[in-house]
Amino acid sequence: MRNIFIALLVFSAICMATWVTPYYLGVPLNGSDNHDPEYGLSIYDLYFQRSCGFYYFQIVETHRIGATWTEPVLIPNLNPNGGWSYSPALTGSGNRMYFVSGSSNYYEASNSNIYYSNRVGGVWQPAVELPAPINTSSAENSVAVSPNGSTLYFSSNRMGGQHNYEIYRSNWTGGGWSTPERMVNLCSPLADKVCDVSSDGTKIYLERYYLNGIGDDSQHDLFVSTWSGTWGTPVPITEVNTAAYNEGGATISPGNDRIAFWSDRPVPGEPERDRIWETVVNNLDVEPASVGLIKAVYK
Secondary structure, three states: OHHHHHHHHHHHHHHOOOEOOOEEOOOOOOOOOEEEEEEOOOOOEEEEEEEOOOOOEEEEEEEEEOOEEOOOEEOOOOOOOOOEEEEEEEOOOOOEEEEEEEOOOOOOOOOOEEEEEEEEOOEEOOOEEOOOOOOOOOOEEEEEEOOOOOEEEEEEOOOOOOOOOEEEEEEEOOOOEOOOEEOHHHOOOOEEEEEEEOOOOOEEEEEEEOOOOOOOOOOEEEEEEEEOOOEOOOEEOOOOOOOOOOEEEEEEOOOOOEEEEEEOOOOOOOOOOOEEEEEEEOOOOOOHHHHOOOOOOOO
16 A cells, blocks of 8 residues: 555656756766767666767767766667767667667768667667668658657658758558658747657657757757647746756656756866756655666567
8 A cells, every 4th residue: 555655646746747956967977078868777777979079979878876877888889870879769678779870960960860779688789770761861860769669759851841850750560660740749940859758658858959040059948748649739848948058858767757868057167068967856755766667668
């Protein structure tokens, strides 16, 4: 009975989630420019995009031991183009990762496409490029996957997009991916980037930013949309966004009780760079590990 009561308290807190002031995850995790974090099977595992040189980004992993994150380690086989890779998105089993990769300048992103890699025996296998209709001759620049792995959300500037990147959805049919559908409710006049889908499938996290001369080219903010038969109008995550700095690449933990994201807000004594921060549900009195950290397993 006590466990049921605790579960109900946590569920209620998460459904009405407000977030505490974000806290910095420190070094060595933030030893370089970092973007697009993704929780693994628990809050103790993070995958993200790290700068390994000028316009050269790679996917790395780090693990929390106690209160400290380990030195991020480059993941082999996730750089199929010899250029840059980013936007990691794990399926519920943790054994497949979708991501974006391209060989051109990251900010031009003219030839970026979506790939996946399977983890076999703890080792990530050589990446496989998704075929059409997911990838096109245009740019695909972010990807997220539903908890059961059957739905991909991604952003693209393919024909039909209004100005910039817009969000699309494709479903696995058993023999391939369906023709991507433009998600009207999730799109805006700005550039829209999909970040993550919650483990219960009820929330999708987005990053919006200005591009191609529309507004301030440097402003990035985080939004969330809630599923209620369809995706609702995205609303800003006000506890995380700042007016003076940029926030993007949000990932929601398997227990849906914390968010990791990148921001360029300053840290005293450290050089200017984009770093990973974290926030938890306000007034959450139950240790997150006690309410389940494992995402739904689908295969």
